[in-house]
Amino acid sequence: MLALSSVSAAYGSFQALFSVSLEIKRGEAVGVIGPNGAGKTTLMRVISGLIAAHEGTMTLEGRAITGLPAHQVVEQGIAHVPENRRLFPALSVEENLRIGAFIPSARARFSERLDWVYQLFPRLKERRAQLAGTMSGGEQQMCAIARALMSKPKVLLMDEPSAGLAPLVVAQVFELVRKIRAEGLTVLIVEQNVQQVLEVVDRAYLLEVGAIRLAGSAAELKQNSVIREAYMGL
Amino acid sequence: MSGSRLVAAIVLLAVLSAIPAILPPYFLHLVIQILIWSFIYTAWALMGRFGFVSFGHGAFLGVGAYVPALLWNFYGLTPWLGIPLSIIAAVLLAAVVGYPCFRRRVVGHYFALVTLALSQVVLLSLVAARDVTGGSLGFTQKAVGHSWYALQFPEKGYFYAIAVLLWLAGLAIWRWIDRGIGREALEAISEDEDAAASIGIDVMRAKMRVTIISAGLTALGGAIYGQYVMYLNPETVAGIAVSLQIVFAAIAGGVYSLLGPSVGALLTLSLTEGLRVWFGTNFIGAANTIYGILLVLCIIFMPQGIVGALQRVTLPRRAPAKANATETPQSVTRRPSSAAQ
Amino acid sequence: MDIYLLEAIINGILLGGVLALLALGLNLIFGVVDVVWICYADIVMCGMYAIYFLYAQYGVPLPLACAIAISGLAGLGVLVHVLIIAPVLRSPPLNQLLATGGLLFFLQSFATLLFGTDFRNIGVRLPVLEVATMYLSFARLIAFAISLVGAVALYFFLKRTYLGTAIRAIAQDREIVGLMGIDDRRIYLAVSAIGGALAGLAACLLALQYDVHPFIGNTFGPVIFMICVLGGLGNMIGGFIASFVISQIIAIGGYYGSTELSYVFAFTFFIVLMLIRPRGLFAP
Ligand SMILES: Nc1ncnc2c1ncn2[C@@H]1O[C@H](COP(=O)(O)OP(=O)(O)O)[C@@H](O)[C@H]1O
Ligand SMILES: [Mg+2]
Numbered sequence: 001m002l003a004l005s006s007v008s009a010a011y012g013s014f015q016a017l018f019s020v021s022l023e024i025k026r027g028e029a030v031g032v033i034g035p036n037g038a039g040k041t042t043l044m045r046v047i048s049g050l051i052a053a054h055e056g057t058m059t060l061e062g063r064a065i066t067g068l069p070a071h072q073v074v075e076q077g078i079a080h081v082p083e084n085r086r087l088f089p090a091l092s093v094e095e096n097l098r099i100g101a102f103i104p105s106a107r108a109r110f111s112e113r114l115d116w117v118y119q120l121f122p123r124l125k126e127r128r129a130q131l132a133g134t135m136s137g138g139e140q141q142m143c144a145i146a147r148a149l150m151s152k153p154k155v156l157l158m159d160e161p162s163a164g165l166a167p168l169v170v171a172q173v174f175e176l177v178r179k180i181r182a183e184g185l186t187v188l189i190v191e192q193n194v195q196q197v198l199e200v201v202d203r204a205y206l207l208e209v210g211a212i213r214l215a216g217s218a219a220e221l222k223q224n225s226v227i228r229e230a231y232m233g234l
Numbered sequence: 235m236s237g238s239r240l241v242a243a244i245v246l247l248a249v250l251s252a253i254p255a256i257l258p259p260y261f262l263h264l265v266i267q268i269l270i271w272s273f274i275y276t277a278w279a280l281m282g283r284f285g286f287v288s289f290g291h292g293a294f295l296g297v298g299a300y301v302p303a304l305l306w307n308f309y310g311l312t313p314w315l316g317i318p319l320s321i322i323a324a325v326l327l328a329a330v331v332g333y334p335c336f337r338r339r340v341v342g343h344y345f346a347l348v349t350l351a352l353s354q355v356v357l358l359s360l361v362a363a364r365d366v367t368g369g370s371l372g373f374t375q376k377a378v379g380h381s382w383y384a385l386q387f388p389e390k391g392y393f394y395a396i397a398v399l400l401w402l403a404g405l406a407i408w409r410w411i412d413r414g415i416g417r418e419a420l421e422a423i424s425e426d427e428d429a430a431a432s433i434g435i436d437v438m439r440a441k442m443r444v445t446i447i448s449a450g451l452t453a454l455g456g457a458i459y460g461q462y463v464m465y466l467n468p469e470t471v472a473g474i475a476v477s478l479q480i481v482f483a484a485i486a487g488g489v490y491s492l493l494g495p496s497v498g499a500l501l502t503l504s505l506t507e508g509l510r511v512w513f514g515t516n517f518i519g520a521a522n523t524i525y526g527i528l529l530v531l532c533i534i535f536m537p538q539g540i541v542g543a544l545q546r547v548t549l550p551r552r553a554p555a556k557a558n559a560t561e562t563p564q565s566v567t568r569r570p571s572s573a574a575q
Numbered sequence: 576m577d578i579y580l581l582e583a584i585i586n587g588i589l590l591g592g593v594l595a596l597l598a599l600g601l602n603l604i605f606g607v608v609d610v611v612w613i614c615y616a617d618i619v620m621c622g623m624y625a626i627y628f629l630y631a632q633y634g635v636p637l638p639l640a641c642a643i644a645i646s647g648l649a650g651l652g653v654l655v656h657v658l659i660i661a662p663v664l665r666s667p668p669l670n671q672l673l674a675t676g677g678l679l680f681f682l683q684s685f686a687t688l689l690f691g692t693d694f695r696n697i698g699v700r701l702p703v704l705e706v707a708t709m710y711l712s713f714a715r716l717i718a719f720a721i722s723l724v725g726a727v728a729l730y731f732f733l734k735r736t737y738l739g740t741a742i743r744a745i746a747q748d749r750e751i752v753g754l755m756g757i758d759d760r761r762i763y764l765a766v767s768a769i770g771g772a773l774a775g776l777a778a779c780l781l782a783l784q785y786d787v788h789p790f791i792g793n794t795f796g797p798v799i800f801m802i803c804v805l806g807g808l809g810n811m812i813g814g815f816i817a818s819f820v821i822s823q824i825i826a827i828g829g830y831y832g833s834t835e836l837s838y839v840f841a842f843t844f845f846i847v848l849m850l851i852r853p854r855g856l857f858a859p
Contacts, residue, residue: 070753103756362835519687526681
């Protein structure tokens with residue numbers, strides 16, 4: 001479905017990704033874990049076109065998406081829930097969702113998408129007129145995910161959706177990830193919450209200093225000693 | 235001073251002193267104007283080069299020009315006292331507006347627009363006080379012929395000498411601030427005010443000092459200009475138009491180098507005059523039209539100014555300390571830290 | 576209350592309408608593109624000349640002349656963005672200010688070159704209304720009404736349409752709008768066109784009241800910046816309110832002193848307020 005081959009990226013002269021290759025099959029959920037500053041966010045931004053890869057190729061369903069600007073990547077079917085949610089705080093919940101459906105294909109079926117998203121997140125329907133910036137962290141995260149879903153993506157990228165949320169809410173977020181999978185979406189999720197993310201994904205990659213250090217199925221990684229010690233505190 | 239520098243200085247002085255003997259009066263008039271405006275632009279660049287882009291220098295210029303002239307006409311006060319008073323008035327004005335501005339961290343756009351308002355205040359006050367100043371019809375000083383007391387000299391040579399001295403003094407002050415601790419402190423401040431404060435720089439003092447010097451010198455330039463032309467019009471010595479003229483000429487010439495503002499004055503005034511002669515008065519505006527286009531192009535393609543661009547071409551490798559100014563050609567003015575967010 | 580003072584206050588409110596329209600345009604552009612068009616009032620001047628020539632010289636019917644001026648300035652707005660703003664988009668803010676300042680210089684002098692420094696009037700004489708012994712200019716009433724209609728239309732455009740919502744979104748978080756499928760460059764063009772069109776509308780309204788000359792921008796420009804800064808740059812509602820504050824100061828100041836003095840009051844008020852509230856009247 002989504003494949004990266006030897007992708008490198010840099011901020012100015014600082015290289016943040018070194019020849020990263022990964023592949024995600026249709027309907028799969030894949031995790032990316034790693035310490036702070038490893039380049040996880042950079043990886044997501046490269047895929048969604050916010051940063052240009054200076055090396056390597058990326059394909060979605062076999063079609064090249066390398067070098068496309070972000071707004072075209074969305075039209076290809078990749079939606080990105082950015083780190084820290086990044087809602088438009090002074091827009092209402094529904095306006096945020098409307099922005100999520102900006103691309104023509106989504107705009108045409110806006111009300112249909114909206115019904116679907118509201119059915120997935122009944123809470124947002126209650127809050128539709130509220131300004132996004134005034135909601136709780138968990139609600140904002142739901143809104144950010146919902147906004148991404150409005151474009152009817154094939155692949156959903158999520159960057160640390162559980163960051164900064166209370167434990168109970170974290171559990172809800174992972175529950176949501178399950179639900180979204182069940183809807184048939186392919187998911188690539190970056191998480192620091194290693195233990196919990198390994199419960200919802202099929203496979204995961206360990207990213208360290210901009211390079212992939214380990215890859216394997218969730219079950220394998222749960223048993224891996226490096227991961228258990230460094231990332232699960234076991 | 236090295237030998238070759240000494241020779242250059244002597245040659246320059248020789249040329250400068252030969253000019254009034256050689257040049258026809260019209261050109262001498264042009265040269266005097268260029269020198270006075272060079273001084274004013276250099277005074278502006280004292281602040282401008284550190285990213286404090288003031289659109290308020292029209293205010294100081296207006297105060298400098300009008301105060302001695304009014305005192306002379308109405309009280310017969312000699313410009314020898316009137317000019318210092320005008321400088322004090324401009325410095326006070328700069329302090330009254332500058333101090334709270336710096337205290338409240340009014341920077342970037344906001345600083346530019348506050349100072350723009352200041353020049354409008356002076357312009358409109360001059361127009362409003364039309365009973366005294368003649369309003370937008372302008373103001374002519376009482377002429378008394380050749381007089382040291384009145385600082386009036388129908389013979390252009392005198393003003394030429396004054397203008398040369400003024401110009402050299404301006405350059406010396408520029409250099410003094412550049413060489414003294416002034417520059418490093420101000421550069422640090424323009425990069426990041428908090429960081430500068432944390433390494434022990436007295437931010438307020440440094441900013442106030444350069445602002446006051448810059449405003450005072452601008453007023454002095456305005457006063458000398460007024461003494462020379464003997465006719466003042468609010469539009470030509472105060473307000474948004476002249477403020478922009480100052481900013482642009484200084485930037486076109488280059489604010490990072492000693493001679494940049496002077497080159498700006500030389501080019502813009504000769505261009506204006508040249509085009510005026512070329513097109514004749516039927517085409518008022520032709521000169522400024524071309525000038526406006528050049529300004530835009532200059533900001534887009536040559537933001538470090540003409541002198542800066544020439545230096546980059548002719549001096550590709552300078553000592554590292556100098557390289558700083560030339561390696562950031564993207565900015566006329568370094569982005570103040572708080573404007574970056 | 577003194578009837579003349581009341582008349583001054585009402586005229587102030589009427590003036591505030593047109594100023595508000597201009598402040599909206601400038602704030603819209605600043606909020607989205609993050610560049611202050613210091614030449615904004617001179618773009619209005621171009622529009623006034625367009626109306627003058629179309630209507631007074633070539634006899635084009637006034638509504639058509641206005642429509643042409645509005646769409647012409649929308650085009651000019653796009654041109655300004657493409658030629659001057661886009662190349663300096665990543666430069667320090669002051670360079671951007673200077674680039675548009677260079678354009679100001681150019682527009683004023685080019686207008687002088689083409690049209691000379693004569694004051695020209697389109698020669699539409701609208702009646703003066705006498706209401707309870709006060710004289711109110713019909714042109715001002717129309718200008719006020721149309722300004723309000725324009726502001727309301729802009730409000731609904733921003734509130735109700737996809738493009739409008741995207742414009743508000745980009746002003747809040749410019750980095751991630753790409754993730755929503757929004758091409759920021761196209762939004763910039765759209766906003767520049769809208770800003771130009773608002774300048775065009777203002778030009779139509781001002782041409783009814785004032786003579787056009789190459790430097791008319793110097794009369795309005797500084798006042799509009801002042802309003803925008805007072806309201807908080809980019810804050811459209813703040814700018815809208817500030818327009819009426821400033822126009823009242825000008826009107827009442829003009830009643831007690833002269834026109835210039837009233838502007839001196841307004842600018843001084845602005846400077847003092849900036850020093851008390853550096854981010855504008857309505858900053859949190
Ligand atoms: N905008 C940026 N400019 C320069 N360096 C950056 C920028 N964003 C991130 N980096 C650097 O790139 C590296 C990877 O960052 P990031 O992808 O955010 O890591 P993670 O998401 O894994 O915490 C870090 O060293 C970080 O400092
Ligand atoms: Mg991250």
